[in-house]
Every structure is written in structure tokens, then in C-alpha cells.
Amino acid sequence: MLEKFLNFTRDLYDPTASGKFIPLHEPRISQREKDLVQDCIDSTFISSVGEYVGKFEKMISEYTNIPFAIATTNGTSALHLSLVALGVGQGDLVLAQALSFIATANPIAYCGASPVFIDSAKDNLGMCPEKLEDFLKKETMINAQGVCVHKASGRAIKVCIPMHVFGHPVKMDEIAAICEKHHIAVLEDAAEALGSFYKGQHVGRAGKLSIFSFNGNKIVTCGGGGMIVTSDPELAKRIKHLSTTAKVPHAWEFVHDEVGYNYRLPNLNAAFACAQMEKITEFVEDKRKTAESYRQFFASVGTRFIVEPANCRSNYWLNAIQLESLQERDEFLKASNAKGVMARPIWKLLPTLPMYKGSISTSLENASFYEARIVNIPSSVRSC
Ligand SMILES: Cc1ncc(COP(=O)(O)O)c(C=O)c1O
Known part of the structure; x- marks a missing residue:
């Protein structure tokens, strides 16, 4: 063979x-990427303020048909920011696939939380819904505050991160229904899956939040970049705020109202990404x-x-x-x-x-x- x-x-x-x-x-990479990057350089707006970042967000939102898109420095920072926005913190547990790229798990640790690893499905490289349900039924309960808690450790489980392996969609309907029953938010790691559709809709719609990666090896790249997509306007607003050092808009004062992150994608990368998205x-x-x-x-x-x-x-x-x-x-x-x-x-x-x-x-x-x-x-x- x-x-x-x-x-x-x-x-x-x-x-x-x-x-x-x-x-x-x-x-x-074609002349178009070079032209747009040159245009960005000529504008002098090479950092995270500039028109290409917004254009890129709009292109992703239109292509995926998901209303809000927030560009980040990479897929890993997109996952980290998403977990923060979903309230994952010190001591929490987060459900993830045992068979995934390391970047699915590391942002869980950045939050001071720990992963719980779920098996793959027999007929699909992604998360197994039956194993997920079995674990949640046997090992967790919903506490008085409506939070899913791991019985043995008392730790809260707020988020589940299914991942579309090599671009092949996971069994999203089943996973989303199980998570809903157990009061767990779904964060889709669609880093590898831009251009993949599940039951006629672009992946990334089933979760509260979903992320894409634009690393050099992805189907669409901008050197390094990420995107968070959501249908929730409040979450979108908060994520954009967190990604830009939580700076409160003001004509000249530096006011930051919480611990934020410097995770917004630079305009230079976004210009490159816009050219790629055209294809x-x-x-x-x-x-x-x-x-x-x-x-x-x-x-x-x-x-x-x-x-x-x-x-x-x-x-x-x-x-x-x-x-x-x-x-x-x-x-x-x-x-x-x-x-x-x-x-x-x-x-x-x-x-x-x-x-x-x-x-x-x-x-x-x-x-x-x-x-x-x-x-x-x-x-x-x-x-x-
Ligand atoms: C499944 C998965 N999650 C997350 C990431 C992280 O993306 P990035 O490399 O842009 O940080 C990648 C790829 O790199 C990935 O394949």
C-alpha cells in the first residue's frame, strides 16, 4: 500500500x-494578500486599531451566518477569553475531549480550572455523546444554585468544549442537548472547521460561543489569529471589552474596569485574513x-x-x-x-x-x- x-x-x-x-x-498566498497588507502598512494602522479587523469580523460573521464575531490574536486566546466570559474560574472543571490538540486543554488550566476528559465516539473522531451523558448522569448533580457539580470533588462544571477533529463536525445536536439538560454551556472548538457544515448550517451555531483559528496551517490563515463567534450580543460586547484590556472608552483617560487581556488581532494580520477569506x-x-x-x-x-x-x-x-x-x-x-x-x-x-x-x-x-x-x-x- x-x-x-x-x-x-x-x-x-x-x-x-x-x-x-x-x-x-x-x-x-497570492498577490491579493500582499496588496492588502501593503495597504495596511501604508495606512500606518498596523496594530489592533484599523479597518481590516472589523472587515475580517464581518466576513466571518457573514460566511458563518453567526451574528457576532470578535477577532483575537490566535485560537488559544479565543478559547481562553471564551472560558473567562463563561465564568470559568479557579477550581472549576471543564469537559473536553481526550483526543484533541493541546490548545483545547491549556486555556482551561490558564483559568485555574481542570479538564475532565471524555472519550471519542466509535464512529466519529469527536466527543462521544453517550460517554458524556453517562458521566454526567452518574458523577454529577445540579446544586441549589442550578450549577452542575461533580459529586466526588464538589467542583462546578460550567462548560463543555467539543472539538471538530480535522474539520469533521462532532455530534453537535446530541452533545448540546445533554449539556443543556445539565446546565452546562457549550463552547465549540471549531479551530479546524472553518468551512464545515452540520445539518446545513455552518458549525459554531450550537454553542453559546465558538472559536476558529487562523494559524499558518489552517484552511484560512493570517499567520496567527483567532475568532470568537456568538449569537449573544451581551457576551459579544463583554468579550470585545475583555480582549482590549477592558478599557472604558474615553477621549484621553486610561480607565480599565476589570482585569482585561491584550488579545485583539492586529490590523496587519486582519488584512492578510481578508484576502484569504475572499477564497x-x-x-x-x-x-x-x-x-x-x-x-x-x-x-x-x-x-x-x-x-x-x-x-x-x-x-x-x-x-x-x-x-x-x-x-x-x-x-x-x-x-x-x-x-x-x-x-x-x-x-x-x-x-x-x-x-x-x-x-x-x-x-x-x-x-x-x-x-x-x-x-x-x-x-x-x-x-x-
Ligand atoms: C483544535 C484546536 N484548538 C485550538 C487551536 C489553537 O489555535 P491557535 O494555534 O490559533 O492558537 C488549534 C490549532 O492550532 C486547534 O487545532
């Missing part, structure tokens, strides 16, 4: 057979074509290719395959990388990392199964 895969991927990404290195995901539809179409080619290829060699869940339209941010065993995975990774075709394993389970060892978690058999077998393969946009 490996030789066939290498030839197939070379044909996709290196049709002139130049023998070049094929990365996992590289950005596509989001093309980028998604291109990636979906690549995914379909991979799907057909892997069907022909008998390897499972991860496809979009039912009722979803995924952006196929990173293509992924499932190998038979840890040994086969390691052999594949070694050989593919040695031949200049970049491949990467899925993340290590977060509760196995030193800072999250001993965290509360459900049983993690599905996440462990995927951890040993899932591999990402080259996924950059090809034709734009």
Missing part, C-alpha cells in the same frame, strides 16, 4: 515529478476534491479513509486514514516521511501528558484505538 500511496500523493501534489518535499499543509469557497471545494480522490484511492487498496459524518459537509482540513495497528502506523510514518511525503500521527491522548496526568476522565477505549492508528496525510489546497 505504501508505495502506491507515495506514487498517488506525488501525482496529486507534484505532477511534474520534481521530487519536491510534500508538506502536510501549506498556505496558499474560502474555492479552498473548501479544492480540499473536498482532494479528499474524494484520496477516498477512491484508499477504497481501492482496502484502507479506511476518514470521511465526513452523515448530514455534514466537511472542509476536510486534514485528510486522515486509519491503519491496522500501532506497528503499521509507525512503519507508515517512518517510510512516508523518509520519502519526503509528510505524514503525522493524531495527537497523544491529553491525559497521558505530564500536566494532565491524573485528570478525571471517562474510559477512553475509542480514543486510545484512534490514537494508535490515525495518520494525517498531505492536505494543502492544490489549485488556488
Whole structure:
């Protein structure tokens, strides 16, 4: 299979057979990005005040059809700010996936809270609704103030962070309904999922808040950047205030009314992002074509290719395959990388990392199964 895969991927990404290195995901940058960044430089508004930040927010809001968007320095700061705005503080617990990128968990720790790790679904790389419900039913109660509390530790659980792995939407309806029943707010980590749709609507609508990342490896990038989206005008207002050092508007005085953050995206990055956002539809179409080619290829060699869940339209941010065993995975990774075709394993389970060892978690058999077998393969946009 490996030789066939290498030839197939070379044909996709290196049709002139130049023998070049094929990365996992590289950005596509055109003259338009250069023009808008130059325009931003010429305006001298290169920091977080400037028209491109507002334009970028409007583009995201229109594209996702979510009324409010607040730009941040990156996806991690977007998650941190969201948790603060949802009232997560010292000693609280936050529900998260065991199989996720580290940036889903770290902002929980920044708040002085601790993650509770939930298993992946059997048929979906995202959070398992059954395991989530089972944990909440058996191990939590609603206290007199209407807050969900972990019975054994007495710690409050205010937020759940489902994550759309590689752009494939999680089982959002089920997760949102369970969280609502247990008085838990949903914060969607849609960092990887700009351009993905769940039951006909862009992801990010089910949660009270949702975030996107515009890191260099994402479908749309601005070097580094993030966005929080919400339908709640009060939350949007508070988040914008918190992201700009909680400065109270005044013609000259420096008045700050709470501990704020310097998390607003610079105009320079936003200019770049606006140029990229003009191509989001093309980028998604291109990636979906690549995914379909991979799907057909892997069907022909008998390897499972991860496809979009039912009722979803995924952006196929990173293509992924499932190998038979840890040994086969390691052999594949070694050989593919040695031949200049970049491949990467899925993340290590977060509760196995030193800072999250001993965290509360459900049983993690599905996440462990995927951890040993899932591999990402080259996924950059090809034709734009
Ligand atoms: C699932 C997930 N959450 C959060 C982040 C954090 O985003 P950023 O790198 O922009 O801080 C990323 C990606 O980088 C991610 O993949």
C-alpha cells in the first residue's frame, strides 16, 4: 500500500515529478494578500486599531451566518477569553475531549480550572455523546444554585468544549442537548472547521460561543489569529471589552474596569485574513476534491479513509486514514516521511501528558484505538 500511496500523493501534489518535499499543509498566498497588507502598512494602522479587523469580523460573521464575531490574536486566546466570559474560574472543571490538540486543554488550566476528559465516539473522531451523558448522569448533580457539580470533588462544571477533529463536525445536536439538560454551556472548538457544515448550517451555531483559528496551517490563515463567534450580543460586547484590556472608552483617560487581556488581532494580520477569506469557497471545494480522490484511492487498496459524518459537509482540513495497528502506523510514518511525503500521527491522548496526568476522565477505549492508528496525510489546497 505504501508505495502506491507515495506514487498517488506525488501525482496529486507534484505532477511534474520534481521530487519536491510534500508538506502536510501549506498556505496558499497570492498577490491579493500582499496588496492588502501593503495597504495596511501604508495606512500606518498596523496594530489592533484599523479597518481590516472589523472587515475580517464581518466576513466571518457573514460566511458563518453567526451574528457576532470578535477577532483575537490566535485560537488559544479565543478559547481562553471564551472560558473567562463563561465564568470559568479557579477550581472549576471543564469537559473536553481526550483526543484533541493541546490548545483545547491549556486555556482551561490558564483559568485555574481542570479538564475532565471524555472519550471519542466509535464512529466519529469527536466527543462521544453517550460517554458524556453517562458521566454526567452518574458523577454529577445540579446544586441549589442550578450549577452542575461533580459529586466526588464538589467542583462546578460550567462548560463543555467539543472539538471538530480535522474539520469533521462532532455530534453537535446530541452533545448540546445533554449539556443543556445539565446546565452546562457549550463552547465549540471549531479551530479546524472553518468551512464545515452540520445539518446545513455552518458549525459554531450550537454553542453559546465558538472559536476558529487562523494559524499558518489552517484552511484560512493570517499567520496567527483567532475568532470568537456568538449569537449573544451581551457576551459579544463583554468579550470585545475583555480582549482590549477592558478599557472604558474615553477621549484621553486610561480607565480599565476589570482585569482585561491584550488579545485583539492586529490590523496587519486582519488584512492578510481578508484576502484569504475572499477564497474560502474555492479552498473548501479544492480540499473536498482532494479528499474524494484520496477516498477512491484508499477504497481501492482496502484502507479506511476518514470521511465526513452523515448530514455534514466537511472542509476536510486534514485528510486522515486509519491503519491496522500501532506497528503499521509507525512503519507508515517512518517510510512516508523518509520519502519526503509528510505524514503525522493524531495527537497523544491529553491525559497521558505530564500536566494532565491524573485528570478525571471517562474510559477512553475509542480514543486510545484512534490514537494508535490515525495518520494525517498531505492536505494543502492544490489549485488556488
Ligand atoms: C483544535 C484546536 N484548538 C485550538 C487551536 C489553537 O489555535 P491557535 O494555534 O490559533 O492558537 C488549534 C490549532 O492550532 C486547534 O487545532
